[in-house]
Amino acid sequence: MYEGAVQDLIDELGHLPGVGPKSAQRIAFHLLVADEDEVKRLVDALVQVKSRVRFCAVCGNVAEAETCRICSDDRRDASLICVVEEPKDVVAVERTREFRGRYHVLGGAISPMEGVGPDDLSIAQLFTRLADGSVTEVIIATDPNLEGEATATYLARALGTMGVRVSRLASGLPVGGDLEYADEITLGRAFEGRRLIHA
């Protein structure tokens, strides 16, 4: 245990995902000896991200305005929606340059063990987007693991009655994985080879 402020910093850092107690300590001491400017830039970035960034009112992606960059881009195909779990998955799919439609970010996947059910995801919002009939295909790009598959199956069933084409990313993605970590080529191929669940 360290004295007051240092320990507070270590504790705060330790709450961050992927940062264990040892890393938290290392980062804290790095900041302690870093020069004033470096620390100021970090503080600014933190403040900015909290004050400027929010979630897109349409798709749930991160945004700096009411809607995100992709939702406000007219060149994107509004008839195609790619459903992903997290904003980081939008970045992964964008990297492939394979997809020119828009996104819908669920905010997770169905996982009873973690107490996450369909109502905890932005599924109702997705249905609202489909209501006017302008969307013709929904591509489900949840993670290739059990929870992602369960979410995809749930969505496919729920969307079955909506008169929209539903497809799922082709397998070939490493099973048990995270979309985020799939390399661009594999993920690109998965898009091309997506299989139709409902015509």
Place this chain on the structure above:
Amino acid sequence: MYLRHLSIGDFRSYARAELALTPGVTTLVGRNGEGKTNLAEAMGYLATLGSHRVSQDAPLVRFGAERAIVRGLVDRGGRETLVELEIVPGRANRARLNRSPATRPREVLGTLRTVLFAPEDLSLVKGDPAERRRFLDDLLVARQPRWAAVRSDYDKIVRQRNALLKSAAPTLGPRRRRRSSRPATGPESEEVAAALRTLDVWNDQLAAAGAQLLYARLRLLRDLRPLLARAYDAVSDSSADARATYRASLHEEVADAIADGQVPTAEELRDALLATLAEQRAAEIERGVSLAGPHRDDLVLTLGELPAKGYASHGESWSFALALRLGAFWLLRHDLGDDPVLVLDDVFAELDAGRRRRLAGLIADCEQVVITAAVPEDVPAELAGTRFTVAKGHVEPAEAPAPGLGSERRPDHEPQRDPRSEPEPDAPPEPESPPEPADGVGTPEAGP
């Protein structure tokens, strides 16, 4: 295949140990509690990523140490593979194959195959169904490592589904419905419908993965049955018929067909699972657990007309357990065209002279057999092989010539290399981190 070198660090009672092994028979001799089973366990862990004694990894790490290292150099038809495992309780293991980190520890499955028979195996006969399911699934994975993924997916699906059933009970269950005076429309029925829809999703998943697992078990059992009967005949002197009947937690018609030895298609099993889940729905919601699927099945062992569990004598139970392992050994030998390493932990002390002799005859032609015993006299003379002494968490070649019974003869089918006179030329050298072992782990036992 055979294990050429075993190296452990901070595993069980060992700070570190090096064991240079040869094809043929090796005996590890030491009094009780000196660390023989710990060595057998390390070999089993390299092959299965699990212990035959404990389900958690914590007891495997030497008390007070942070991590254990287990390393094995496997020779298969002259091709060598180095498997290295780092066991840190509460975290995923790290593994390396020929010094390259494996993305998942599972990748090392199949490099070393062992069939381990230990006193704990009595629970295959006397214990809960879970012991016998584990026997089948372990064998499945030894046969084809890809089943490890299906098995772990299936376990996760059951846990997810049970969590849903528990959480949904107040929504779906009869108690809530009884208490509620609201009509079956409005927001609550929507909630019910949503929960039901997710249950259907998990039913699909359970049925898909469960049918695969079940189908694989049934085919495995079809191949194992004749070997089991033959093995029981060979190790016991009784003429009773040793049989294993699969009892599936499916509705009667299909369960009966399976008990008769039929193997439905995976598709039929999936349908049967879905149908059974539908039948059990109310009961599952009431109890909050998944009541159908391979995790509820059993393998019923019978001797002649009688079930082994509860009826067989101690000796019969022992023979049955041994026959299951021997059958598994023969199955793998036949399937892979290659012998797994046979590890017999403390087996001979339990057997009378006749059974000892018979067992010795049965395993004489195995590529590698590792035998542990408290006293050398327990091991039949023809199986003495190369002897190591185990004492206080140390293992070393026994004094030459080894005293006691069995040292005069070596098995004549395999020329033995003496680990004392011949230094291991290509034992695993020190790897860089990770895994980072204690200094010097990985250096072979130097000959005097």
